[in-house]
Amino acid sequence: MKRSECNEQPPEFFFNGLHGHREKWVNTGICRIVKQGAVVWVAALMAAAPLHAQQGVQGETQGDTQAAPAPRGKPQLTVDALSVVRVRAQASADARSGQTLGRNREGTGVVIDSSGLVLTIGYLITEAEKVEINTADGKVYPAIVLGFDNATGLGLLKSLVPVPVKPIDMGLSSEAKERDMVLIVGFDGVAPAYVVSKRQFVGYWEYLLDEAIYTAPATVNWQGAALVSKEGKLLGIGSLAVGNALASGSTGVPGNMFVPIDVLKPVIGDFIANGKSTARPRPWLGVTTQEVGGNLLVVRASPDGPADAAGLKAGDIIVGISGDGLKGQADFYTRLWKLGNAGVEISLDVLRGNRVENVKVKSMDRNSYFRSKATY
DSSP states (O other): OOGGGOOOSOOGGGGGTOOOOOOOOOOOSOOEEEETTEEEEOOGGGGSSOOOOSSSOTTOEETTEEOOOOOTTSOOOOGGGGTEEEEEEEEOTTOTTHHHHOSEEEEEEEEOSTTOEEEEEGGGTTTEEEEEEEOTTOOEEEEEEEEEOTTTOEEEEEESSOOOOOOOEEOOGGGOOTTOEEEEEETTEEEEEEEEEEEEEEETTTEEEEEEEEEESOOSOOTTOEEEETTSEEEEEEEEEESOOSOTTSOOOOEEEEEEGGGTTTTHHHHHHHSSOOSOOOOBOOEEEEEETTEEEEEEEOTTSHHHHTTOOTTOEEEEETTEEOOSHHHHHHHHHTTOSTTOEEEEEEEETTEEEEEEEEOBOHHHHSOOOOOO
16 A cells, blocks of 8 residues: 555544554554554554654564564654653652552653753652653653643653753644544654544542543553644643543543643743742642542542541542532532632531531642652
8 A cells, every 4th residue: 555545534433432552653654554453544644754662663563564674774763753752750758649659650751842841741740859851762861840730730841951852843732623633652652543532521639621632542651642733733741541532421432531732831831930830729638539429439538638637538428518519520629629729628518327427628739738859
């Protein structure tokens, strides 16, 4: 098949439940990927260059398609060409996030300017005491944490040594549409995907995005990965794997959720100047919940956090705020954040056994809970 024969329209069966695993995609002059009998068509623009990490990709087979060596006389491009780097972080020994995230973390960062600013997903660098950036050739560059924004979930690093990677151009995530073809670029390779929905994301850890970007098929090593448009512009930063990337109520298709890049633009100046957004800090309770019939089942209270201090325990069911019933996690977060700044007392209605009890929780700024350390 010649490149000119690439079909830029996604096959209909893709939207009828096709899903797969990460493809460390290498262009071999053939613009299709065959795996487990499924064909994922890739736009001709995406097949313009052999893109792969130098380690672990050469010589791999993708279904019945074998990675070919770069043509003689032409340099072999790596994921550096798409402005991504590997991020390695080590959290402090006493990090509160260590229990859930581990101490040693690894993911992808995206170079966004020529001074060495690197954008990533925030949980990779929360409470980090050491951070380094690796380029595809294995070189290591020390970095510092500039900031982490709890509202967006994004984190910002700065390399202490110039990184020889061209920064990516910012796109407009608001212009991304369902069925748009995109690339998911991680430090270990490139995977083609489609935008399959744009909708609200509600996290069980007091996190809410009004409109996240969902892609399919699913890929691994999504943490901090760049979501890149056909025009080569950054649309989002990888956050999670999800069981259903399609619209709510539809047949489950595994995929990934990306934080849209547009949410960074209002706060990036604050990030650089202050290490965080200067918007008023939201009240945070430190409670992990699962939505059950509109109410919230407490799964975990963060040790020494506000909910823990107030006596909330796993198995408690939050049924209201100040006497008013709940309509799910999104409703809970929205109402919670409207009650005032961090530090405001929250009156929760909690079902324990067959009784509803009133529990007063003095909220706090989430940033003050974590034990952040200087990384330089």
